[in-house]
Amino acid sequence: MDPELRAAIGRIARVPQLLVACDYDGTLAPIVEDPSTAVPLPESVAAVRALAALPQTTVAVVSGRALRDLAALSRLPSEVHLVGSHGSEFDIGFVERLSPELVAVRTQVRNALREIAAEHPGIRLERKPASVAMHTRGIDPQVAASAIEAVLNGPATFDGVTVTQGKEVIELSVVATHKGTAVDQLRTQLAASAVLFIGDDITDENAFGNLHGPDLGIKIGPGDTQAGYRVADPLEAARALALLLETRRHWLFGERAVPIERHSMLANGRTVALLTPEAKVSWLCHPKPDSAAIFADLVGGSPAGHFSIVPERGGIPLGQRYRSGTMTVETRWSGLTVTDWLDKPARETTPDGPAVVTGDSTLVRVLTGGGKARVEFAPRPEFGQVAVQLQPLGDGLLVLGSNEPVALYSPGVQWEVGNDGGYETAKAIVDLSAAGGQVVLELRFGTHSLEHHRAPIHERQAAAEQPWKDWVASLRLPSTARDLVARSALTLRGLCHEATGSILAAATTSLPEELGGVRNWDYRYCWLRDAALTARALVDLGSVEEAEALLRWVDGCIERTGGHPERLHPLYTIDGYELGAEAVIDTLPGYAGSRPVRVGNLANHQLQLDVFGPIADLIAAVADARGSVRDDEWRVLENMVEAVRRRWHEPDHGIWEARLPPRHHVFSKVMCWMTVDRALHVMRQHGGEDRPEWKDLRDRIGANVLEHGWHSDVEAYSVAYGDEDMDASSLWIGLSGLLPGDDPRFLSTVLRIEADLRSGPVVYRYHWDDGLPGREGGFHICTAWLIEAYLRTGRRTDAEELFAQMVLTAGPTGLLPEQYDPLAERGLGNHPQAYSHLGLIRCALLLDNMLKQ
8 A cells, every 4th residue: 555545544543533434336336337236345344334333433425326225235234324316315314305396396307317318228317316317337428428418408407406427427416415515514413523535436526625634535546636645446445444444443442552550660750651561661751750741652552652672583571670679670581681761861071070961861771682673763752743753863863853852872773764654763673692782772852962971881770770779778668568668669759750859649641540431630740648648658668858858849839829828739730830721632542542641630720628638747757757847847837737727617629539519528627637636746746836726726627527527327437528428538537546446436437438448459439429431440549548447446467468469469560550450450540659659658567567566
């Protein structure tokens, strides 16, 4: 197939709503002498039927034939729309809707054509509801020409008659329509994003002429045409439809989706990347984690960008692992090892002495071994919305056409640059034996430099890994699940943005809470709640620097409220500013076909009163660990209490950000209580002045939630005042310390949540109607809360058992997404998720403390 046509089909296959329309005779069915025997090609029927069965895809056959004849001959299923008489018939009952005046004109035309046919032997008339067609195929050319002339000088001149001429046919209609207007009507009715039209006849030019924008026209056979592309015959057209089917099916349902939990994360404190078990870089945003992706294969398949390395012979890897105590990943095949890490900007010494930063982050990929490797480099900036050019130059490739300069340093690699669906991709076969057993690839961001790095690659790797190793060595790791806790800690550290102090909730956007569903959210931002809980887990392990940096970041966010901390948003960009509008990238099919792919998060505009509690709790933990409180931390603490004082009595949207009207959520009220309780703790322990008004506020909130949050019918603290539905977050009535572990009300709440929300190794957030279709998996953080509740209520064996089950849901390199489906036994949601890893750390520490008692 013509490469340009293949690329065009690849583009139109990825539009949100696609209309596929085609002619019948000469397109689906080859031209034959007897039109009554024109049956469609089996290949065409198979492609059309399969396309019509796809979601967000409509197929129509627009023919000059009468609708009844078209239906009888084509025998296509009802999913395929049939339009007859060049657009005059959209359904069989059309003839009954003709006005009496039009019926009279049609009768006059039929009589005139019958007289002409009688005078020209071999002429065949085809009566249709709104027209009459005169066929001249197979008769003497002179007789045909004479008949056509008689028609043009006779009935074609009648008032109200529209003439359409095609191959050996002329048609007179009393309805002014043609295939172009028919396609336009279908486009409007279906809200189609684009139209693909295939035809062979002169009458199809009306449809080709009405195509515009992303539309695609394919002409069959020779002759002048307004279509952009051409194929030789109906069989070639069937091949084009088959390619469209294959490409669109992949786009809609996703290519083979690697289980979410099997992805490993690379991090350098500036950005993050995800790596499949086959060493494909499937996710990387630049220059920051909440920037647009340059590799979005994870949610868009190969066309959305990737950087792949596999043995030339293929094969499944022997394994993948993190190098101990680092964020470096090794993927191993027999004869090939790929070592990946994200390096920080290079620092070079100038003649004057001081070091200068060159470029930005660098993705380093080291290939070692003795075999041959196949490398494919397909950068797609802005989630694949920007087409770039790849220019081989010197020791690598330049990526041209994006706002940010990017270069791939690859000495000794011979690249072949090809066009793939309008995007350039570079491919190479690397012979490691010929290269001395090692090849280094460096994807350098923020620079077009292809200069050789002065330091040997093994020294650079050691320099990149040592800070991670030193940090892990400084932690107080428990004996319970020690290695997994260390990996969780490194993951949380990797989600920290060093330049600002903010902490990501997760590394990705739009990984689904239900495969094929719409519960796909963007988590690449800093939630005040999530970040504070993350930093608290690291403080518990003995590291306070992340908490100190986060609290400085929070102080900046508060300062930008202009003295109104109660107006804090639940989440901010990495830089601490308000998010833009939530948007959808229609051209991306989503992970395993789970759409939409979202950028931004509408929860930014919600009121969530619980966010103050985790921040106050973090300040208390930092102060206890350090033995003092800094001025900026005092400011943050006082602002948190003031925010609670002003708004604790209001309904809010709650921790789960349901897009429903506000309610008096139990969890939010408990967190307001915890805010003031932890502030009082800091005051008592670290020399603050006595604040009796804070004690009164705390006690007032506590009494309110204990009274109104209890639902007597379910004998538990429910999701919100007056609601009987259960919610895992209500466990915090005891986890916060508001109720002691042996309080009957807490014991009853734990039992009710266990009964309603636990399913094997997971605990669901809730089962109440949140206004969205579909379902979700169990939340790892909720599982962690129940484990802690078990421990607080004396159920140690149950806690140990559930923790062991939770650990088994982790991926092969120890990472956890947001959720887990106990039926499909696979991870769900964004990955890796800070909540999940901080929950694992908290549970391991609590279990370890129990063992020591």
